[in-house]
Each structure stands twice: as structure tokens, then as C-alpha cells.
Amino acid sequence: MLKSLYSRFALYTFTVMLISSLLSFEIANIYYHFQLKEKNDAKIMATLKRAEAYKDAQHSQNLDRYLALLGDLNYQVVAYDEQGHATYYGEPFRKQNLTPADIQRVKSGKDYHGIGERPFNPVITGFFDNETRNTVGTHFATSNGNVAVFIRPDIGHAFGEFRIFLLVLLVLLVLFSIALVTWSTYALVKPVKQLKHATERLMAGDFATPIAVTRRDELGVLQQHFDTMRLELKQLDDMRQHFVQNVSHEIKTPLTHIHHLLTQLQQEHTTSQQSRYIERIYDETHRLSQLVRQLLLLSELDNDTHLQFDDTFLANDCILDILKHENYAIDQKNQVLLYDLEAVTIRGNARLIAQAFENVIRNAIKYTETFGTIEIDLTAEDDQMILKVQDDGPGMNDSVKQRIFERFYKSSSHTDSNGLGLAISKSIIERHGGRIEVESEMNHGTTFTITLPRVEASQPAQS
Template sequence: MFKTLYSRFAIYTITVMILSAIISFLITNVYYHFELKAQNDAKVMQTLQHAKSYKDAKQQNDFEEYMRLLGGLNFQVIVFDESYHESHYGHAFRKNNLSKSAIDQVLAGKDYHGIRSRPFNLFITGFFDNETRNTVGTQFITDNGSYAVFMRPDIGHAFGEFRIFLVVLITLLIMISIALVIWSTYTLVKPVQQLKLATSRMMDSDFETPITVTRRDEIGALQQHFDTMRIKLKQLDNMRQHFVQNVSHEMKTPLTHIHHLLTQLQQERIPSRQSDYIQRIYDETHRLSQLTRQLLLLSELDNDTHLKFEDTVRLDYLIQDILKNEAYMLDQKEHVVVYELKPMTYIGNERLLTQAIENIIRNAIKYTEKYGMIDIQLYDENNDIIISIEDDGPGMTPETMQHIFDRFYKQSSYSDSNGLGLAISRSIIERHHGTIRVASTLDEGTTFTIVLPKT
């Protein structure tokens, strides 16, 4: 029964309506018993006393006719003579349970207040209890003797056709309320059901179908957030597919080369050519090993919960160590390296920072022509540490600069790079809450600027 939010909400609302009606009735009944019952008793007794006074003043001799007239004025009347013979006027009582002691009390001249003294019943309202003990009584004296007259308002007759109107009104009220509850529940649940279908589609990797925002309330905001999440998941899925394709391609290429080289090596008999094939196989395995290490590093950066950034790093020493490690390549291309490194201490992950800066310096060495110049600066500015690496290489186009930090992006399909170095550098710098920028002019050179916040 509660398998859907629609049925749960509708049943809960109807249950609340029913409970509210019951609680309201109980509170009203309690209020009648403690506040209104005595007032009602006094009003009915006052009416009966006025009737008695009117009879005495007008000297009405026909007592039975007078009682019949009183019963016709929307009152229920029961009369007992001194012999306890009873007579009814107006509509009959539902139950005759008046005690003999009450009759004797009235015949003795003492008023009876049955409405006021009626016992409290939580589930029955005394105002509607149509029985003889729920009356008021007083003594009437005529020429024929003394009478005990008991009277209460004829509620059923007083309401008359209004009861039918009230029943129809309440019935229509309940039916319309239930219909409105069902309709409002449907309007509330329908967007949630649409979100459920949308999440089912996304679970099946369908991120194409947009989620329509149909409301301006919290549910509408939820729809908007779900659609934003769908777009981001779509982008993530595209990136994942692109990443898998690139990894497959980058790993397949050296493996294919190795396979062909091994085939040629098996057929080659000249030692010098065999050495050449072995060197080329070594280069391909080195490239494959480097790709694997970079992929592992990317995975480590993407799941950085275990990474620690607590090393005390002398950035000037770190850059000098990188230049020493790259001295062979610098000598091979006869580059001129100019650097000005201000002594700077930074708290971070030394291994990752070395990798990030090393990738950029290696790129500068790789793309700078022979006899070119590389300028490296380390200084502080305001509350930041600035590392600037400038070369006079071929530079980049604006389109290339937009994608230079994307994973597997290559300026040329013939490049021996796997396109991960700068993506790794940016990820590392961002993990240190820093930024990395690039400025380049075609045929003039490129400048990478790393900005790290002082700790």
C-alpha cells in the first residue's frame, strides 16, 4: 500500500483529516461538558419557568392543551401526575430513563437539572442525547393537582431540513477535500516520478535526455540541480570514454612498434642493425614505462585523500636540482639558462612539486631550438610565491593554449609526447591551492607562470 510516494502522501493526508475531525469532536465535546452544558441547562430551565409563569399569569385552565402547545414549539415534554401517570408532548424521547426519585423531587417542588448533571461521556455529546433524564424539570400546580413537567429542546425537529443540508455539505466537503488532496499529491509527486525516470536513464548511461524544470519551488530547484548533474555526468562520461580511448591508443602504439621491431629483429642477421632494433625497442619500452608512471600519478592525484602536504621545501634548491638533472639535455642543445632564484621556503609535497616544475622545464628544453635561451625566475609578490619559466621557442597559437592543460592533448599527432605532462603539472599545483598560467606568442616563445600561496 505504501510502495509509492503518491499513495503514502494521499493516505497520510486523509488520515490527518480524519484524525483532525475526531480530535476536534472530542475537544468540542469536552468544551460543551465543562463550559456550555450548565449554560444550556440554565437556558432551558429559564424557558420552562417562563412557560410556567405565563400559564399562571394567563390562568390557563386547560393544562393538557397548554402542554401540547409547548410541545409544538420545538420542545420535547414529558409530564407526570401525582400517580406517576406520564404524558408525552412533542416528539417522543428516544429513551425513557428518568428515575422515580427525580419525579418525586419535582413533585415536591424542587427543580430538576438533568442537563447539567448528566455524566460526562467522551464520545457522546450531551447536547444531542435524546433521553428523558437529559432534561430540566419543574412543578406545575393546577386545579387538578400537582404535575412534574420535564422538558428539553427538540434538537432533531429544530434542525429539521438543516440536518439534510448539513449532511450534504459535510459529504461534499469530504469528497472535494479528498479529490483536491489526490490532485495536489499528484502534482507534487509527478516531478519526483520524472526525476526517478531520469535517474534510471542515467543509471543506464543515458545522459542525453534533458530534465525539464516544471516548477519554481524547491522541487523545481531539485530538477535544476539534477539537470546540472546530468550535464556534468555527461561531460565526465565523455571524458572517461575519451580517456580510455587515448590510453588504449597510447599503449597500443608502442606495443605495436615493439611487436614489429621484434619481428624484424628475429629476421635480422647484421649485428649493427640488431643493435639498432634493440635500442628502438628499449626506447619504446621506456616510453611505455613513462606513460604507465604518469597514469599512476594521475590516478594518485585524482584520489588525493592519502596525499600529505607537510614537507618543508626550499624551492630555489628544488629548481637547481632539476637543472642539474637536465644538464645533459641542456648541453646537447647548447641552451643558455638564465635564472634568478630568491631563497624561498614552501610547505607542500616535495615529490609532487618536483614533478610539476620538472615537466614544465623539460617542455621548455624540448621545444626550444638549439642555442636557445631559457629564463627561470623565483620571487615573491604580495602573499604569493611566483615561479616563471620562459623560453624563446616556437610559441603556441591561441587555440593550442586553450587545450594545453588537457589530458592527452598534443600539438602534433607526430609528437613523441603522450600529452600528460602539463595536465599533471596543473593538477599538482591546484592540489597546493595554486594556479598555473601560460602566455605565448607564435614564433617568439612561451612563458609558464606558477603562483603558490604563501603558507
């Protein structure tokens, strides 16, 4: 989940909101404890003293009437008579925890300041703690003796409707915060995702698709710089392609002449040593010619505007032609070839697809040991053609598998390869809407799997 920048940013934002809320509560709690608690205690005590003074001024001994009046004025009241019996007025307390010593002290004429003397609690604000210890108290003289009276504001009753308002406000605040954070996170992460997709296109060699500049902030500047880099890479890639194409064309002609000259020299009367030299030169020029041919094919694939992909043919016939052509190489190494080819019709560029198949099959022949086995299976599944080429060669490790389709990549065990064959096959297959995959383990052989779209067998085919 947290691998996504979007989820990370949203999580960090909500974490900041939560921490800010907790810190705000704690600061407010500290402020109440050190600044407001004593004032609140004094204010409530003054209210209780005014009630006592009013009672004395009226020369009335009916204490119950005044305490009931305080209860009606949103106060919680508890009165303890001489026998210690408690009488409650207003809303009941959630917790009764006054000690007999506190009650007796008030009866003896000392005021009780439970609100002002309440210890600090970082979890809950003392203002909302609904218990008898969180009160102020004084004594009232009556005909039946001294009565200890303790009161505190009835927060729940006084703020009942306002509390509902605050709850609705808090719920709406949370919902709107979540919606706005989600939207703002998406708006911020969207250009980053666009740059991510653009980077993936560049990694795949797509330098033509422009990068839209959608913002005017730092991310917009990054988008603009990234698009400038794309244009420069495109220019370098075009220069590389033109250079490879031009050099390949320039080399192709003299190589052809050298081949003709070597053919003529082979027909002349030469010594055995001269014949060996001529044969080695012929092999090297042939290898160089193959490299030039593959470079020209890569250049053709990179500039495929003139390529045609409308040939309809049987893939099994194409593979049989390749096997006939490679039969000599297989016999030279005494290899066992097992194949099962289902009749499958595909559409595309027949010349290029044949080249892709040939590169993969030649690769299997090349790296299969003498007396080794090569298996080729061609099947049709749903709307796809699946070709599997399996050998029992030395296999590849993970680092080689990850780079096997790169241009000019050669592992240490493949020093006689030019590193272009599989890259060409991958490019051809992908341009036909297919894919090529490799499975390999060291000392357990290699399997190449080519998947291509197929067409109905009823459509006309040409071999």
C-alpha cells in the first residue's frame, strides 16, 4: 500500500492532522490547568457564596429551595447533612468520590476547592470530569445544623445543543478534510505519475511522445525540463540511427566486393596455408556481413513507416522452412530435434516474423551441446499463437535473463555472438502485437516462448 506516492502523501497528511489535533488538545488542556482552572474554581465558589448570602439576606432557613434553584440553573449540587446523608440536585454525578474527611472539613467551616486543586491529567481536561471531587464546597448553617454543599457546572446540560452542533461541525470538518486531502493529493501526485509513465516510455525507447506541461509551479518546471531532455534524447537517437544506417550501407558494398574477390581467390591455385588464410578472411567477412545485415534490419525496424504487416500465412510452414535450412547445423552437432507444429494462421510481415523465429531457433541450436535435445512446440490457444523453443543447454542466471534482449548484450559465455539476434526478435514480435519471454535456470536449459495474435484458419493463407 505504502509503495504508492499517493497513499504515502495521504497518510502523512492525515498523520499530521491527527498529531496536530492531539497537540492542540494537550496545549488547551495545559492552558486550562495553569491559567483557567483557578479562575473557574473562584467563579463557581463566588456563585455558591452568593447563594449563601442571598439565603441569609432573606432570613430563610429553607436551604432545599435554593439548592433546587441552583440545580435548575444548570449546576450539579450535592448536600451532606449532619448525619452524612447526601441529597442531589440537578443532573446526577457520574462518580461519587468525596471523602468523609473532605465533607467534615467543609462542615467545620473550611471551603473546598476541588476544581482548583485538581491534579493535572494529560488525557482528560478537568473541566469535563463529572465527579463529586471536581467541585467547590462550602457550609450552610441551618436549623438542623451545618450542611456541606458542593457544586459544579452541569457541562452536559449547559452545552447540550451546542455539543450536538460541535459534533456535527467536527464530523463535517473530518469529511471535508478527507475529501480535500484526497483531491489535493491526487492533484499533486498526478504530474508525478505522468512523469513516471513518461520515464517508462523513454526506457522503452519512445522518444516521440511529448510530455504535457500541466502546471506552473516547480513540478511544471520539472515537466518542461523533462520534455527538453526527451527532445535531446530523441535527437541523439535519430543521429545514432542515421549513423548506423549510413555506416552499414557504406560497409555493405565493400564487403560484397571482398566476398567476390575471396570467391575468385578460392578458385585459384593456392597453397594450403594461403587457403586457410583465405577461409579465415572469408569467415570474418561473412560474420561482418551478418552484423551489417542485422544493423540494417534494426534500422528498418526503428523506422517502420514503410513496413507492411498484411501478409497472411501459416506459422507452421514458416517454421518448417527454417528447420530445413538449419538441418545441416543440427546434424553437425548430432542434436535431437523434436517438434510438434499445429497449423496456425497469423498475419503480419512474413519476412520479419520468419527472421524472429529463425533467430530464436538458431540461438537454441547454437547453445545446445553436442548430442543435446531441442524441442519446438507450436499451438493455438483462443486467439493466440504460442511457439515454445526449448533446449537443454547450460541455461542462464538471473542477471543474464534480465538483459538478454538488450542490443549488443553478450554474456561471457556468448563471446562469439554480436548480441543483436534476440533484440531483433523482440522488436519484431512486439511490433506485431505479441511478446517474447524467456525461462532459464543454470544447467537446466532455456525456454523461449513467443506469443502472437492469430487469425481464423478459414482466411486465405500463403506460405
